[in-house]
Amino acid sequence: MxxxxxxxxxxxxxxxxxxxxxxxxxxxxxxxxxxxxxxxxxxxxxxxxxxxxxxxxxxxxxxxxxxxxxxxxxYGGRSGGVAAERVDMRVLSANLRYGRTNPAEFVELARRSADLITVTELTSEAVQRFYDAGIDEEFPHSMLFPAPDAGGNGIWSRYPLTPLSPTRYWNSGMVAARVHIPGVPIDPAVASVHITSPMGSFESWRNGVTATKSRLIGLAETVGQGSVVAAGDFNSTPDMRQFRDLIADGYRDAVRHTGAGFVPTFPSDTGLPPVITIDHVLTRHTNVTSVRSVDIGGSDHRALLATVEVPIASSRS
Known part of the structure; x- marks a missing residue:
């Protein structure tokens, strides 16, 4: 039996x-x-x-x-190798747990490891603490939409940013911008993504996945042959069919792309290792050479660090 x-x-x-x-x-x-x-x-x-x-x-x-x-x-993926002409862009993506993440620790991690930062659950108080910790010294460009509790979202960057259409991308679910990287002919798009938890409302989660898919398609149309990086808390694992369906129109999940292995990110505050993978880095028209998770103090998510190759030549991998 x-x-x-x-x-x-x-x-x-x-x-x-x-x-x-x-x-x-x-x-x-x-x-x-x-x-x-x-x-x-x-x-x-x-x-x-x-x-x-x-x-x-x-x-x-x-x-x-x-x-x-x-x-x-x-474990089935493999990075596409190192492009001859490219700019390596290091991406740090983190859920700040209602803005409670340790600012000094987070800013130091970003200084060492990132060129671009996406954050979710960004509060006004967290923004101030990050500036007090000196985040603007090395990340002078930003597009921030803080909000109470889990509603805030934002991007910090070493490179200049140009916001994308507010009617299509600015909301608590996604913030998006073009990134001006010297030598790259088509400015890549970067998005900070946060899909609501299904435990609060399954319908809201399902609608959020559908809306995110539509916005990702819109980003792809906006940049054409340019690169796209969309990172954040998708509140979805690869075992959810809706999430797998979201990865379309040339997008790839960084973990699957590289074959990096099981990289659970949540929960990270229990004293035990995380057990599920709900944070992701999705890319389009760019090669991911590495992705890993790291603990950040004060959050219940592990952050993701990914290195992506933004091609300089007009052809895209």
Missing amino acids: LVIVALAFAVATLVIRALPLPNNLALVIAVGSPYVVLVALLGLVVAVLNRLKVLSIAAVVVTAASVAVQVHWY
Whole structure:
């Protein structure tokens, strides 16, 4: 009976993962997909130990399928190599947890590791603390929309920024700008993204994913053959069909692109390692050479650090 229950649950998870999520119950099951591999493996071990031949064969198939969908996302990619003519742009993306992130620690991390910063849950108080910590000394350009609680969003940059159309991109879900990088013929677009949590309202989350997809398509149309980087808290894991559908029109997830491995980002404040991957860096017409997560004091998310190659030549990888 244990074998049948374990395998049935693993199969149900694979089916739920493959289809658009209809509600939060299905969402929670899909989010647990990386760990359901262990459930399938348990079924396999029990079936083998009890010499249940038919169930053992079924368990091998289910376990292999459960492993395959995870390996394909986290370990199946490969960076496209180093372009001969490019500018390396280092991106730091962080959820500030209602602006509670330690400002001195965050600014020092940015100074060492980033050329461009995207932040979500940016409050007015956090903006002031970041300026007090000297963020403007090395990141003099910014586009900030602070708001109470989780509503704020913003970008800091070493390079000059030109805001994109407010009617299309400025809201709590996305802030976007063109980045003026010397030697790059087409100014890339960068966006700071925050999709509302499905735990608050599943419908709001689903609508947010749909709106974000539309805005990402709009960014792609705006820059044409130029590069796009969209980073932030998507409140979505790769096991949610809606998130995978969002990555279209030439966009790629940095972790999948590089094969960086399982990079969970949330929650990071429990004393245990994070267990789910809800923060992402998406790119278009640019090669990602590295992506990793880092702890930042005061937040319940790990931040992401990614290095992307913005091509100087007119052709794009």
